[in-house]
Amino acid sequence: MIGEDATARWWSIGELARASGVTVRTLRHYDEIGVLRSGERATSGHRRYTAADLRRLYRVRSLRALGMSLDEIKEVLASSPEDPAAMRALLRTQLRQLTFQAEQTQQLIEQIHGLLRQLDEASMPDPDQFMTTLEMISMLETYFTQEQREELARRRGELGAEAVEEAKTHFVELVEQLLRHVQDGTPADDPQVQELVRRWDELATPFHAEDARGEQTKAAARRMWQEHRDQLSARLPWPAEKMAELLAYLERARTTAH
Amino acid sequence: MIGEDATARWWSIGELARASGVTVRTLRHYDEIGVLRSGERATSGHRRYTAADLRRLYRVRSLRALGMSLDEIKEVLASSPEDPAAMRALLRTQLRQLTFQAEQTQQLIEQIHGLLRQLDEASMPDPDQFMTTLEMISMLETYFTQEQREELARRRGELGAEAVEEAKTHFVELVEQLLRHVQDGTPADDPQVQELVRRWDELATPFHAEDARGEQTKAAARRMWQEHRDQLSARLPWPAEKMAELLAYLERARTTAH
């Protein structure tokens, strides 16, 4: 027999689980963290759930199904019994997060489509080149955030094509000089190298607003990379490994600057 | 000084971290699980990373950025140096997952939009009614999977409107009789109740293909709920709490059937 009579004025944890489609473990977890406390216990220590608990459980599950955390749910269900303002705020927050997530996912989908195209193209006999593409993705992501990419794309438009072309030319010159120094083993704190680094960092300055938040050299490197993103994507004239070494060399040159 | 000379034939863990934009902790984690082993150690025990390690790290980060697990990455990078087939397979799998995820997210977004509309409508002075909607969402999700919802929507079209209307009428009658029993405290194993439950379970049978995979009563209950989904969404003539009790009562009636 169940409850006090056949109509059940209360539910045991197993009954509630079956009736609501969650597991017993889940209910115990909710009890533990306070999302759904079982009102009272039987003398034996067994949990007893009331009709009010059942309704609360349904609410919890609905909000979870909408992707909210148990902490958020606990809070909104704790706020003055049924506060529409708090609920609205939570829903809006969740909507923003989901929208953002949807955009991110969409970008990933497109990126993977691109990679699959590249893999399927007959013009790609060299698997190493595909790996190089993979490495480039990470390099670019390391040096720019999403917003930076977008803002820089705008600024680029404002400045006009000539300035960009000029910067590109300088960039290629710089990289080749620096690569020579790397190959020759020039110490990173060599004045000539330092000068090259300074020019590297300055090169893209007009392409970016001044944020003056320290870290300027790092930011400058990001800008530099950004400006030549297309070139990079279209495969660099230098192998990825060389560029990687160059990046490390640059990093070192900046930190050893007197 | 760093490495063996200024050009660095190898990187320390901190240098690699700065050059690649990951944390030191992450590199140690990759070492631990074997995604990126540091080739050798200095006599002091400090890790030494080579240019090959750096390239591998870029690949790992790129694949992670595409949402793959470290286990998957480990495997695809372990497969014969650069196997395009394995990579293609992984990319396709990932693409499927992301596509699925994007669909789910989109549905959630629409649901939240619906809820916000309901909250904003002036015709909703009663916050409790909103909570009832929340409870209904969970009830429906408990009893139907996505595919079930879709298949049943199709079958419903095939059978025609009259059959559906007749089922609805029966459904309402059944619910009211059962609610009376609940209120009167009739034991769940009472023959009359059992008969009502049998009719409940049978009512929607023609609306669904026979899957004959045991659990038929549960499946039948799902069907029943589905057929009246619209009514439910448009608010039931009975309070949610009553329906919840009724569900538990039904569950009990089925398990106590001789």
Place this chain on the structure above:
DNA sequence: GCTTGAACCTCTCGTCGCGTGAGGTCCTAG
């Protein structure tokens, strides 16, 4: 050679929402 502070090492616990036992108690039908 000594000191100092930064960088490195290992080990361990915390995150989030539960799943999955282990080992013991309680309830109910026969």
Place this chain on the structure above:
DNA sequence: CTAGGACCTCACGCGACGAGAGGTTCAAGC
């Protein structure tokens, strides 16, 4: 009275690290 099913409380596990404790090593200045 006994069996077995339902309940109880720990406590570890997952994935990809973050954070900190507590100890060793490195590189530079004296």
